[in-house]
Amino acid sequence: MPDPTSSAEIVACLKALADPADKAKTAKRIPSEQVIGVRMRAVFDLAKQSMRVPLADVRTLLRSDWYEARLVAVSILDFRARAKRLSDDERRALFDLYLAEHQYIDSWDLVDRAAPRVIGTYLIGRDHAPLFTLAGSASVWERRTAITAAFQLIRAGDLDTPIRLIDMLLEDPEHFVQTSVGTALRELHRASPETTRDFLARNGERLSSTTRRLMRDSRAASPRSGA
Structure with missing residues (x-):
């Protein structure tokens, strides 16, 4: 055919x-x-x-x-x-x-x-403002796009914007945003365990149960331990 x-x-x-x-x-x-x-x-x-x-x-x-x-x-x-x-x-x-x-x-x-x-790939080396616009949207799917696109930035070694997006969406009430936040933290841990430990030490109490589970599943350090 x-x-x-x-x-x-x-x-x-x-x-x-x-x-x-x-x-x-x-x-x-x-x-x-x-x-x-x-x-x-x-x-x-x-x-x-x-x-x-x-x-x-x-x-x-x-x-x-x-x-x-x-x-x-x-x-x-x-x-x-x-x-x-x-x-x-x-x-x-x-x-x-x-x-x-x-x-x-x-x-x-x-x-x-x-x-x-x-x-994500398109924005590598470009202005990341569109991601913050998406992250501030009333649409759960636009917010999920923002954090999911950030996976590519992490893999490219650009951690600043993903950390800011994770912080922005860490307490998002929507399950489908939280699962992507958890995956972003898992990607961040793979790229830089030290950076992730520092972030969790400062923000561990803000993590949802969904994000905690994803972090445990990825064998990342527990935010409770500060490790």
């Missing part, structure tokens, strides 16, 4: 791949969504086959009512952002599209699929 060349062809492929068993599984996991019922591996494979579709079609997919269509869209953005030979203008176009259509990136897995490389 030829690679899809438009959003309409991608949706048609998704519907051809539909399976009632997969629809039931996906609907149980994300009950508020309209789902077609396609295995995640098949969704990702389709996104790889569709990497060259115009960004206008990616935008159309992001605005789709179908969960799997939006997942294809963010996966295309992620796969493109991974490319080594990508111009600054091309990376900026991916970054701008993600932010412009963020209202449709409305679940934890859609955020996690693209935020690190589309947002």
Whole structure:
């Protein structure tokens, strides 16, 4: 089968791949969504086959009512952002599209699929102000994007902004922000155990139970011990 060349062809492929068993599984996991019922591996494979579709079609997919269509869209953005030979203008176009259509990136897995490389990688060596704007948003998914994108900064050795974002969101009331904060602390610990110990010594009492659990699971030092 030829690679899809438009959003309409991608949706048609998704519907051809539909399976009632997969629809039931996906609907149980994300009950508020309209789902077609396609295995995640098949969704990702389709996104790889569709990497060259115009960004206008990616935008159309992001605005789709179908969960799997939006997942294809963010996966295309992620796969493109991974490319080594990508111009600054091309990376900026991916970054701008993600932010412009963020209202449709409305679940934890859609955020996690693209935020690190589309947002985080683009901002390495650039002004990090967009992350602080996102972190101050009323949208839980925009706040999750801010802290999830920061994973890439940590991996690049830039710890200042991630620490500020962790501090900003450490007491966030939303579970889906807290889980990303915990993961950010885990990444920070891998990059610099000493920096993490210092942060926890000062802020350990502010950690939620979710963040504490993630830190324990990663074998990071307990904030209670100050270690």
